[in-house]
Amino acid sequence: MSDLSELRFFRTPAHPCSYLEGRQAATLFVDPQTPLDARLYSELSRLGFRRSGDYLYRPHCEGCQACIPARVRVADFRPRRRHRRLIKRNSDLTVSEEPARYTREIYRLYARYIDQRHGDGDMFPPSEEQFTGFLTCDWADTRFHCFRDADDTLLAVAVTDHLDDGLSAVYTFFDPDQEARGLGVNALLWQIQASHRLGLPYLYLGYWIRQCQKMSYKSQYQPLELLRDGRWRLHTSDGG
Template identity: 90%
Template sequence: MSDLSELRFFRTPAHPCSYLEERQAATLFVDPQTRLDAGLYSELSRLGFRRSGDYLYRPHCDGCRACVPARVRVADFQPRRRHKRLRRRNADLTVSEEPARYTREVYRLYARYIDQRHGDGDMFPPSEEQFTSFLTCDWADTRFYCFRDPEHRLVAVAVTDLLDDGLSAVYTFFDPDQPDRGLGVNALLWQIQAAHRLGMPYLYLGYWIRQCQKMSYKSQYRPLELLDGGEWRELPEPGSENGR
């Protein structure tokens, strides 16, 4: 285990929050000069940090704790009926594990996804340099899980890091012209199964934000554990006694 007390961190200036309107956000980064490796990455993931390119970060906002680190306990995961229907709908897809690197095929899908789904976001407009700096990393064990249809067309990519206690779902992008397939949900369900096959206890999902619809969907994958006051606690089912 690393001596985390020796790490240095930097905090960004306040800036408009990407998820909640009329809020200011700030981010805590591990010093970019730190020699990072998969072991330290795993330790920091258990403390709520995420990876973006070669950087490790977590939200550090004044007076706001809306972004809560979340992970699925994969051995106990219970797919819902809609999950089972969606998996059957995508049973014709094949999945291959490919190196985490720029290729024209993967980048074209990424650019289409960003253009159509996130034209008002921080990643627009997409570029080859931005793709590489955001998704690839020199020190992490990163895989591109590529989903292809029966005609061998690439329809989704799940960018996934291997940690010592699970997988980290870094980012998923998919064909925006096939909404009926639910390709993003399908990729997440596949990652849960992949973690289970590898004997890993968790799939790390990033941040759960109750007030933000595009982030609150993560509560559909249960049992979901949230990092609360330094401890991982299971999110109660709606209507349960502990959740009232």
């Protein structure tokens, strides 16, 4: 399907926002009966949609536009000094590209990460069914990029979707006991580099939320483009 005007959408009822206290949120989903493929996914990503499992969605909240789609302009990205230090710190890691599927090793790392980092979030408690339903997809071109140390111990997994104009950083989880490595930031820097190697112009980061610390960090990856009023515009403030 290439005519986006023919798509059907469903809006969820209002519910407490996960990011901004005291706010109500709603989500717009593409009709689950719609035949989806990587090409349509790419088109909708340019309109600010994200993937969760087999579903495509974007925030659609009454009276609030705090969640702004963000993407890194890859060719112009220059790592900062702290980024270069972090890359050097993790230079002993190797990265392998693996199919996006359940394995006991990968799930074990995911469960530890959710238990220790997101025990108060929507994904707790983790389960094998939830892992598969959240991260894998039948119609998307999804890869698990696995970061391992010299002992072949799995330390981080960057779940990455391949779009026609970039990579999409779907989710990253890592060993919560290896905080000094900065594994989450390292994985994102690797995804930027991977986009560049593949000749793709963008890395899609999901939603930037100025008022939410755990989402506002994305502005440190410059140049960053934000989707406002239907147009991708350069965001000039680094927000820290």
